Amino acid sequence: MLAKSKKNKKGVYQEIAFSIFLVALIILGAAFLIISNSRINKRRQELISQINKLEAEIKEKEKQNTELKAGVSQISDQNYLEQEAREKLGLKKPGEEVVSIQKVETETNTNQEVKKETSSPWNPKTWWGWIKNKFH
Numbered sequence: 001m002l003a004k005s006k007k008n009k010k011g012v013y014q015e016i017a018f019s020i021f022l023v024a025l026i027i028l029g030a031a032f033l034i035i036s037n038s039r040i041n042k043r044r045q046e047l048i049s050q051i052n053k054l055e056a057e058i059k060e061k062e063k064q065n066t067e068l069k070a071g072v073s074q075i076s077d078q079n080y081l082e083q084e085a086r087e088k089l090g091l092k093k094p095g096e097e098v099v100s101i102q103k104v105e106t107e108t109n110t111n112q113e114v115k116k117e118t119s120s121p122w123n124p125k126t127w128w129g130w131i132k133n134k135f136h
Contacts, residue, residue, distance in 0.1 A: 074080050085091040090100075
């Protein structure tokens, strides 16, 4: 009988050890599944973000495409061609005169530059002007 009780105790310990091993294995499996799921969700969010960016880029490119198509159809228009030839090439029709307006530099900019040059106390022009005013 004693041998049976030792054998039963040994079997009980084995069952407990096996149960603990199974529980640990299940916990590890669940942890692995949770970590894998979080990685998959993170990658999914990155891909969704990338898809949204690409869709926005597609919309922008489609908008540019429609603008270019409108430009191409406008180029075939005779009035547009005449306007571009006049503005960019300086061409004119017989009997017309071309008027060109050029930007003239204003005097206020040059006056400000002169004031900056003469306002410094170490400027030789300032000294010469002072000496000239004192002795004349």
